[in-house]
Amino acid sequence: MENRLVVSSSPHIRGKANTQRIMLDVIIALLPATVAGIYFFGLKAILVVFVTVLACLASEYLTRRVLKKESTISDLSAVVTGLLLALNLPPTIPLWMAAVGGVFAIVIVKQLFGGLGQNFMNPALVARVFLLNAFVTQMTTFVSPGPDVISSATPLFQMKEFVKGNEANLAGYWDLFVGNISGCIGETSAIAILIGAAYLLFRRVIGWEIPIVYIGSVALVTWILGGQTLLSGDWIYHILSGGLMLGAFFMATDYTTSPVTFKGRIIMGIGCGVLTAVIRLYTGYPEGVSYAILLMNICVPLIDRYTVPKSFGGEKAVA
Amino acid sequence: MFKSMFKGGVNAPHFKRTQDCETVRMKVPEKVVIPMLQHIGAPCEPSVQKGDEVKVGQILGNTEKFVSAPVHSSVSGTVTDVSPRLYAGGVYITSVEIKTDGKQEVDKSIEPPKYSTSEEFIGAIRKSGLVGLGGAGFPAHIKLSPPQGKKIDTLIINAAECEPFITSDYREIIENSWNVLNGINIVMEALKINNVIIGIEDNKPQAIKEMTNVASKSDKVNVVKLKSRYPQGAEKMLIYATTGRKVPSGKLPSDVGVIVMNVNSISFISEYIKTGMPLIKKRVTVDGTAVNNPSNLEVLIGTSLSDVFEFNGGFKVPPVKVLMGGPMMGIAQFSLETSVLKHTNALLAFEEKEAVLPKSSACIRCGRCVKACPMNLLPLYLNTNALKENIEELKKYHVNDCIECGSCSYACPAKIHLVQSIRLGKTQVRQATSKGGK
Numbered sequence: 001m002e003n004r005l006v007v008s009s010s011p012h013i014r015g016k017a018n019t020q021r022i023m024l025d026v027i028i029a030l031l032p033a034t035v036a037g038i039y040f041f042g043l044k045a046i047l048v049v050f051v052t053v054l055a056c057l058a059s060e061y062l063t064r065r066v067l068k069k070e071s072t073i074s075d076l077s078a079v080v081t082g083l084l085l086a087l088n089l090p091p092t093i094p095l096w097m098a099a100v101g102g103v104f105a106i107v108i109v110k111q112l113f114g115g116l117g118q119n120f121m122n123p124a125l126v127a128r129v130f131l132l133n134a135f136v137t138q139m140t141t142f143v144s145p146g147p148d149v150i151s152s153a154t155p156l157f158q159m160k161e162f163v164k165g166n167e168a169n170l171a172g173y174w175d176l177f178v179g180n181i182s183g184c185i186g187e188t189s190a191i192a193i194l195i196g197a198a199y200l201l202f203r204r205v206i207g208w209e210i211p212i213v214y215i216g217s218v219a220l221v222t223w224i225l226g227g228q229t230l231l232s233g234d235w236i237y238h239i240l241s242g243g244l245m246l247g248a249f250f251m252a253t254d255y256t257t258s259p260v261t262f263k264g265r266i267i268m269g270i271g272c273g274v275l276t277a278v279i280r281l282y283t284g285y286p287e288g289v290s291y292a293i294l295l296m297n298i299c300v301p302l303i304d305r306y307t308v309p310k311s312f313g314g315e316k317a318v319a
Numbered sequence: 320m321f322k323s324m325f326k327g328g329v330n331a332p333h334f335k336r337t338q339d340c341e342t343v344r345m346k347v348p349e350k351v352v353i354p355m356l357q358h359i360g361a362p363c364e365p366s367v368q369k370g371d372e373v374k375v376g377q378i379l380g381n382t383e384k385f386v387s388a389p390v391h392s393s394v395s396g397t398v399t400d401v402s403p404r405l406y407a408g409g410v411y412i413t414s415v416e417i418k419t420d421g422k423q424e425v426d427k428s429i430e431p432p433k434y435s436t437s438e439e440f441i442g443a444i445r446k447s448g449l450v451g452l453g454g455a456g457f458p459a460h461i462k463l464s465p466p467q468g469k470k471i472d473t474l475i476i477n478a479a480e481c482e483p484f485i486t487s488d489y490r491e492i493i494e495n496s497w498n499v500l501n502g503i504n505i506v507m508e509a510l511k512i513n514n515v516i517i518g519i520e521d522n523k524p525q526a527i528k529e530m531t532n533v534a535s536k537s538d539k540v541n542v543v544k545l546k547s548r549y550p551q552g553a554e555k556m557l558i559y560a561t562t563g564r565k566v567p568s569g570k571l572p573s574d575v576g577v578i579v580m581n582v583n584s585i586s587f588i589s590e591y592i593k594t595g596m597p598l599i600k601k602r603v604t605v606d607g608t609a610v611n612n613p614s615n616l617e618v619l620i621g622t623s624l625s626d627v628f629e630f631n632g633g634f635k636v637p638p639v640k641v642l643m644g645g646p647m648m649g650i651a652q653f654s655l656e657t658s659v660l661k662h663t664n665a666l667l668a669f670e671e672k673e674a675v676l677p678k679s680s681a682c683i684r685c686g687r688c689v690k691a692c693p694m695n696l697l698p699l700y701l702n703t704n705a706l707k708e709n710i711e712e713l714k715k716y717h718v719n720d721c722i723e724c725g726s727c728s729y730a731c732p733a734k735i736h737l738v739q740s741i742r743l744g745k746t747q748v749r750q751a752t753s754k755g756g757k
Binding site for chain 2: 007008010011012014018019021117258260308309310311312
């Protein structure tokens with residue numbers, strides 16, 4: 001052979017997008033919400049974030065090692081999971097519980113199913129629900145923002161009481177918007193989440209389909225059915241409180257557990273929205289974002305299968 | 320209806336650094352190797368033997384098969400060998416090797432073709448050996464023959480040239496715009512077409528200006544500015560962007576009343592009708608990080624790649640990857656001993672950095688491939704099903720509609736070799752179909 005040439009299939013150039021950069025973008029987008037959480041809930045919040053991220057990274061590294069697979073911590077997906085989990089935990093949670101959540105998310109939900117891209121449910125959300133069921137008290141004790149630790153019911157809990165006709169202390173829109181309310185570390189400040197979401201949309205890391213349809217559906221259903229009479233629900237209150245903003249922009253849009261087709265993403269948004277509203281309005285739980293997204297996660301393979309688009313100039317696929 | 324844009328695609332880089340390189344005619348090489356297959360379809364049977372004297376334009380091979388085009392000698396000289404030779408695609412194809420005498424004597428039979436009906440015109444085009452010069456090499460006479468009962472109302476001239484690096488079409492417009500218009504008039508008249516659209520991407524303002532200026536002489540010819548987005552020059556995308564028509568799956572442009580011709584092809588028709596000289600040369604963009612001197616060369620068909628690169632000034636560093644065609648759809652070459660073909664529009668040589676394959680990681684299901692696919696397919700599922708040899712699923716996901724443009728692989732953040740798997744999937748489906756007889 002004269003000189004040896006590399007022979008490969010076209011295309012011979014590739015775009016700049018890479019997995020690590022996408023994950024970094026998500027981390028950057030989560031920073032405003034993280035900072036808001038630390039501002040409102042103090043040092044304790046930093047510790048929770050630190051512990052979950054560390055637990056996720058360590059579990060990712062160790063599981064891959066035990067399974068004798070290539071290390072994947074450099075793709076930063078474990079950091080995203082850790083950060084998302086922390087933002088979904090109450091600031092007062094004992095740190096060891098937060099660590100258990102991180103390990104559960106990575107080892108059980110992600111790596112045992114094959115690692116990045118293979119898990120069928122969002123690891124951070126499953127971990128949160130796992131903790132919620134394992135440690136009910138610690139996971140449902142919320143405090144008001146500020147230096148004094150005063151336990152306080154969340155705005156959605158207040159709303160539930162209000163609709164029942166009981167005495168309730170509803171939060172103002174402004175407090176809901178900036179995040180001056182009780183709740184999980186990263187879910188309270190709508191404005192901080194929206195700043196991050198705008199960055200993700202701008203960077204085209206996520207599409208508008210799922211979050212906008214999700215939030216829109218919640219608004220619609222809570223407006224129609226969420227009040228003491230029909231069409232009197234306080235939908236603004238609903239979309240600004242609880243984990244909806246965080247869930248819609250950062251969890252329901254999780255690539256691995258959301259559909260890849262346009263139609264599928266619309267269905268995902270509607271499904272999440274309706275389920276969230278139904279859980280909030282008609283079950284014993286004040287909040288339904290986690291369960292709604294997880295239920296829709298399970299449907300994703302089915303949704304993708306039934307929304308295979310017509311090819312350009314072609315016929316519709318039969319599923 | 321004019322759309323100027325199709326759905327999907329990617330913003331591939333342009334790298335059109337040879338756009339101001341005027342075409343240089345390459346000297347006649349010492350020998351040429353002319354393959355009997357330079358088109359999509361059946362290969363030709365060689366009609367010359369070792370020892371024969373041949374002249375420029377003389378037929379070297381032909382076939383009775385419909386989907387094919389004759390092959391002509393690009394030089395005058397002596398046939399030194401007729402045997403299978405390494406071909407651009409990596410296979411061996413019967414080729415005629417000719418030692419040139421440098422005189423470039425033209426064959427006596429060469430004379431301007433005479434025709435009075437559209438059938439005779441199409442017959443003459445077949446004799447010219449013309450194939451689609453945009454890169455695919457589809458025999459031109461088939462494009463020009465409308466299927467029974469179909470009326471062709473629009474001729475689209477493809478000057479989109481969306482592949483990075485290549486400026487072969489661009490130079491044709493800059494250097495020979497009158498030829499382009501003349502070729503258009505010939506085809507319009509012969510096939511009785513009254514509407515012509517010349518599609519050019521908006522990253523070539525000079526070409527748009529030049530062509531608009533020339534086309535203003537005819538009220539039937541319109542130049543349209545297309546958005547620069549890869550793969551704007553893909554036939555189905557171009558038809559949609561310029562007319563709003565969608566070519567049905569598995570059908571040809573003529574099924575929607577359209578003929579698409581590359582700008583170099585139409586210009587060739589003008590020359591051919593004037594002189595009768597068949598297709599024996601091609602403008603080739605020579606570029607890439609490993610070449611010394613990016614340029615546009617007029618090369619005789621059958622010239623070896625090594626002769627082209629040598630004439631062009633050689634390599635800066637030894638090339639690690641050599642492409643025939645552009646970086647999105649071009650074919651990587653095994654050897655520099657392969658020949659320039661009728662539809663070769665670029666020869667690109669790259670150094671180590673560009674040649675190394677990116678390492679694939681896990682699919683994160685981000686959907687970028689879905690967004691990028693101009694054919695509206697789901698490349699990620701085609702990939703997994705091809706790797707599992709799942710024939711039924713491949714069909715369900717329309718594997719055969721893939722045009723292999725490479726947009727999905729380009730867009731993939733996990734650097735998965737999607738197009739490669741999809742090609743594999745197409746082969747699996749083809750084999751299963753021929754075996755199963757369905």
